[in-house]
Amino acid sequence: MKFKVALFIIIILILAPVTIHANHHISSIEKLDQISDEALRMVKSSRYEDAKKLLEYFSNEFFTYTMENDVFSIDEKRIVTIAQNEAIEAMGDGSMNHDERINRVTKFRLAIDAITSSNQPLWTQMEDPMMTVLGGMKEAALQGENEQFHAHLNSFLSLYEVIYPSIKIDAPIQRVQNIDARINFIDEYRAKILSDDKSRQEIEVLEADLKALFDDMSEDEADPSLWWVIITTGSIIIVTLSYVGWRKYKGEKERERAKKRM
Structure with a gap:
């Protein structure tokens, strides 16, 4: 009996530091969050x-x-x-x-x-606003609506910038690089996207790549207490950034006209 008691005490002494360390680890992570x-x-x-x-x-x-x-x-x-x-x-x-x-x-x-986060990362809940803006960009390109296309593309770039660090943390580097390459192509060759059917397909490929990325990462439900972040950011992207994107596009056009007059 004494041997069992002694053994029990030894086990407790061995496991106690591990338990304390684990609790410290969890509380520290939660504190940062x-x-x-x-x-x-x-x-x-x-x-x-x-x-x-x-x-x-x-x-x-x-x-x-x-x-x-x-x-x-x-x-x-x-x-x-x-x-x-x-x-x-x-x-x-x-x-x-x-x-x-x-x-x-x-x-x-x-x-x-x-x-x-050990579950679904919060950035994946930005799928709806991001895909909405991307869909508007694709529709504008198909209809040849030049100004709307530029405004939607600028809004999309603003949203992508918000979630980009999180994507780099969670997604494989090759996948991130492939998505980056498509976004950079669409941004750099805007006029070509609007005028060339084959180039315009890059938007559809990007849409499929992003959809697959979100689907792969969205296996669990997000923390309900963080939904206000999603709603706030989503409204900014859909409303404010659309205006900002439009204003940026108009500003670029004004600068181009000013250069031509010089």
């Missing part, structure tokens, strides 16, 4: 200075955590650091509008979710 979520909430409420301080606090916490735990790859650390730096920069840029600041911090928020 919660900080990023709270930063986005602050930006949504226009509390830019508070959000900046919280993002800087995240930087210290993330550095400490990665120094103590070898759980993230070098690429993951680099992607998160870049997204975080862009978010901090946006908080201090007085010329940047509210919607663009939300986009910057949303990009950071989604990247953190991508490296900390």
